[in-house]
Amino acid sequence: MSSQSELTSEQRANLVAYLDGELSEDATNEIEQLLAVSAEARTEVEKLSSTWDFLDDLGQPKASPGFSEKTLATVKIAEVQSANGRWLSASARRGAVTTAWIVAMALSAVLGFFGTNRWFPNPATALTDELPLIENLHIYSEIETADFLSQLRDSGLFDDKQSNESEE
Numbered sequence: 001m002s003s004q005s006e007l008t009s010e011q012r013a014n015l016v017a018y019l020d021g022e023l024s025e026d027a028t029n030e031i032e033q034l035l036a037v038s039a040e041a042r043t044e045v046e047k048l049s050s051t052w053d054f055l056d057d058l059g060q061p062k063a064s065p066g067f068s069e070k071t072l073a074t075v076k077i078a079e080v081q082s083a084n085g086r087w088l089s090a091s092a093r094r095g096a097v098t099t100a101w102i103v104a105m106a107l108s109a110v111l112g113f114f115g116t117n118r119w120f121p122n123p124a125t126a127l128t129d130e131l132p133l134i135e136n137l138h139i140y141s142e143i144e145t146a147d148f149l150s151q152l153r154d155s156g157l158f159d160d161k162q163s164n165e166s167e168e
Helices: 009-020 025-037 039-058 067-119 123-129 131-135 146-155 160-167
Strands: none
Touching (some): 009 025, 009 039, 025 039, 123 131
C-alpha cells in the first residue's frame, strides 16, 4: 500500500473501530498495513489514543442513590397511564359504535314509519275524509237520479237571492 496524504472518512472510522477492537481480522490487517505506511494515520491513532486516555482520567459520573428507584417508578407510572389510556380509548370506541348503532336504528324506524304511512295509506283516513257524505247518506239515498237534482236546481227553489230575501 502506498503512503497517502489524507485519510478517507471510512479509514478514520475504521481507526476508531480498530482502537476499540471492533474490526474483523481482515479489516484489522488493512488498518495495520495503513499504519505501517502512513504517518498521518499513525498521528491520527496517537491523537485518538490520547483522547481516550484523557476521557479515562475524567472519572465516571455517579448517579444519586435514589436514581434507580425514581427511574423505575417513572417507568411504572408511564406503563399504568398507557394501559389506562388504551382502556379509555377502547371504551370510548365501544361507546361511539353503540351510539352510532342506536342512531341508525332510530333513524331507520322513523323513516320506515313515515315511508309506510305515505305509500300504504290508512283506509280509515278515506272514511274520515268522506264523513259529511256518510252522515247524510240517508238523505242522498232518496234522490233517485241526477235528472232530479238538475230539475231542483233549475226550479230556483234553492237560489241564493231568494234565500237572502226570505231571511230578511
